[in-house]
Amino acid sequence: AGPLDSYAPVTQERLEKPEDANWLQYRRTYDSWGYSPLSQVNAGNVKDMVPVWSFSTGVNEGHQSPPVVNNGVMFITTPQAQVIALDAKTGDLLWRYKRELPEDLTQLHPTNRGVALLGDKVYVGTVDAFIVALDAKTGKVVWEQPVEDYQAGYYITMAPLAAKGKVMVGMSGGEFGIRGFLAAYDAETGEPAWKTSTIPGPGEPGHETWAGETWKTGGAPVWITGSYDPATGLSYWGTGNAAPWMADQRAGDNKWANSVVAIDVETGKMKSAHQYHWNEAWDWDEVAAPILVDVQRDGRTYKSLVHAGRNGYLWTLERSGDEIKFIDAKPFVRQNVFKSLDPKTGRPTYDETKVPGTGKRADFCPSLWGGKDWPPVAYNPQTRLMYIPANENLCGYLEGRQTEYEPGQLYIGVAISDIGMTVHPGADHIGELQAWNLDTGEKVWTQKFEKSQNWGPVLTTGGGLVFMGGTNDRYFRAFDAKTGDKLWETRTNSGVTGVPVSYEVDGVQYVAVQSGWGVDAQRKQEKLAQLGYATLDVPQGGVVWVYALRK
Numbered sequence: 001a002g003p004l005d006s007y008a009p010v011t012q013e014r015l016e017k018p019e020d021a022n023w024l025q026y027r028r029t030y031d032s033w034g035y036s037p038l039s040q041v042n043a044g045n046v047k048d049m050v051p052v053w054s055f056s057t058g059v060n061e062g063h064q065s066p067p068v069v070n071n072g073v074m075f076i077t078t079p080q081a082q083v084i085a086l087d088a089k090t091g092d093l094l095w096r097y098k099r100e101l102p103e104d105l106t107q108l109h110p111t112n113r114g115v116a117l118l119g120d121k122v123y124v125g126t127v128d129a130f131i132v133a134l135d136a137k138t139g140k141v142v143w144e145q146p147v148e149d150y151q152a153g154y155y156i157t158m159a160p161l162a163a164k165g166k167v168m169v170g171m172s173g174g175e176f177g178i179r180g181f182l183a184a185y186d187a188e189t190g191e192p193a194w195k196t197s198t199i200p201g202p203g204e205p206g207h208e209t210w211a212g213e214t215w216k217t218g219g220a221p222v223w224i225t226g227s228y229d230p231a232t233g234l235s236y237w238g239t240g241n242a243a244p245w246m247a248d249q250r251a252g253d254n255k256w257a258n259s260v261v262a263i264d265v266e267t268g269k270m271k272s273a274h275q276y277h278w279n280e281a282w283d284w285d286e287v288a289a290p291i292l293v294d295v296q297r298d299g300r301t302y303k304s305l306v307h308a309g310r311n312g313y314l315w316t317l318e319r320s321g322d323e324i325k326f327i328d329a330k331p332f333v334r335q336n337v338f339k340s341l342d343p344k345t346g347r348p349t350y351d352e353t354k355v356p357g358t359g360k361r362a363d364f365c366p367s368l369w370g371g372k373d374w375p376p377v378a379y380n381p382q383t384r385l386m387y388i389p390a391n392e393n394l395c396g397y398l399e400g401r402q403t404e405y406e407p408g409q410l411y412i413g414v415a416i417s418d419i420g421m422t423v424h425p426g427a428d429h430i431g432e433l434q435a436w437n438l439d440t441g442e443k444v445w446t447q448k449f450e451k452s453q454n455w456g457p458v459l460t461t462g463g464g465l466v467f468m469g470g471t472n473d474r475y476f477r478a479f480d481a482k483t484g485d486k487l488w489e490t491r492t493n494s495g496v497t498g499v500p501v502s503y504e505v506d507g508v509q510y511v512a513v514q515s516g517w518g519v520d521a522q523r524k525q526e527k528l529a530q531l532g533y534a535t536l537d538v539p540q541g542g543v544v545w546v547y548a549l550r551k
């Protein structure tokens with residue numbers, strides 16, 4: 001008998017209060033902490049961790065999904081939206097779902113970031129813009145729904161979010177001039193429940209921040225799983241770049257691109273929003289979900305949203321009732337675009353020489369991949385530190401050209417040859433793992449990675465550890481959560497851009513992660529190689545790695 005025989009349905013209660021042994025959703029908990037309370041593996045013994053099993057997916061490109069684990073059953077996804085169920089203890093293959101993709105599908109971002117679980121079903125979004133519900137026991141399709149038209153540049157890379165009987169997904173396509181949105185489906189039947197655009201339509205507040213018809217093709221995609229606050233029923237999602245990239249082709253603030261939006265899970269109503277930076281010009285998608293954490297400031301506790309931005313600033317906002325209020329923000333990497341922030345609203349003022357435009361080259365820091373891209377931060381309630389996978393010392397340039405919208409065609413307004421990246425003169429490293437105290441707003445420690453960028457999602461545990469890969473040398477590492485000291489490292493087949501997790505089966509704690517370099521980690525690596533900074537060739541190929549203490 002395998003673990004599927006006694007598959008435990010995933011209830012709302014379990015999602016809100018998961019057993020320590022399990023990792024039931026993208027960041028494990030709705031607050032997006034990426035924290036496992038398990039402590040069998042700790043700072044004292046992590047040096048004795050060894051691989052206990054591995055599994056080749058047989059797929060190339062970016063393997064980014066967390067191994068989601070429910071009572072000994074593991075679900076991973078691969079590029080092309082395959083879903084694979086494995087015995088989390090032995091590595092036995094239980095079932096595999098393979099999707100037939102349309103032949104004319106072009107994939108700008110060939111990846112998938114994982115499943116959501118609810119009841120006895122497993123949910124996945126697909127690159128041809130479907131949402132699919134599978135039977136957790138068999139991998140058979142229970143229902144599927146087209147969410148939008150892939151031929152118009154819509155696609156899904158994120159793991160869905162499941163809450164209150166609904167399963168929610170957001171749309172990628174910011175580089176294709178989509179009009180971004182979130183959509184919810186009845187988890188049981190697949191009936192569409194609601195659809196909410198991230199760009200306000202005529203008559204909605206914020207519509208006036210788009211010149212003319214630009215709102216129809218303005219981007220503002222959502223491509224990373226949001227956070228959810230069960231106390232208020234609100235979900236919080238980050239939104240991506242406005243389209244085309246050239247800001248002077250869409251005058252106005254362009255709400256709600258590059259923002260966090262609060263969406264009522266029941267109704268889909270947008271209750272509030274905060275725009276990190278207006279009239280975006282640098283492809284700084286702010287899609288990473290804010291973590292929900294109570295921070296202390298000046299003797300008060302704030303229910304906050306904390307977001308380490310692609311724009312290079314660490315943002316602390318207050319989520320209070322139906323409002324999102326600015327608390328503070330400060331750069332966590334070299335940033336030369338914002339001259340100042342309004343102390344009340346957080347609205348930045350720009351150095352105009354750093355804003356690219358149509359026929360106007362501008363150089364700016366950080367690079368278009370930002371202080372960090374999508375890889376999630378982690379927060380540890382024991383250290384009260386937040387861990388940021390950052391990239392320092394990178395800048396970039398863009399020069400725009402006039403562009404016409406055509407459905408399904410790239411709509412960025414920049415020739416590929418006019419997209420540049422530069423390394424800051426004299427830089428001795430790029431990749432960093434930073435630890436921040438959110439109560440004092442101070443950085444506590446930094447680990448630096450020479451000769452590599454960092455594209456590593458972060459896990460932190462009750463054993464006082466931080467786990468992360470992300471470097472071009474194919475290592476996966478553990479650090480002391482308090483001090484940042486490197487305690488353990490192990491070499492993998494490829495580069496690790498997968499989300500690491502921890503779980504327990506039969507009294508043994510495991511740490512699991514997918515290795516499988518691709519997508520923008522690879523593009524960025526190639527740019528760095530052209531610059532002569534880091535010439536390593538990182539091989540592709542997806543493998544799930546599972547580690548435990550040596551017996």
Ligand SMILES: O=C(O)c1cc(C(=O)O)c2c(n1)C(=O)C(=O)c1cc(C(=O)O)[nH]c1-2
Pocket residue numbers: 062109111156157158171172173174175221222223240241283285369373374518519520521
């Ligand atoms: O605007 C968009 O819709 C969109 C989508 C995606 C995606 O879905 O993966 C990426 C980006 N933008 C993007 O700007 C970006 O840097 C990026 C990196 C990656 C990746 O998988 O490594 N995806 C995406």
Ligand SMILES: [Ca+2]
Pocket residue numbers: 174175240241283285
């Ligand atoms: Ca983008």
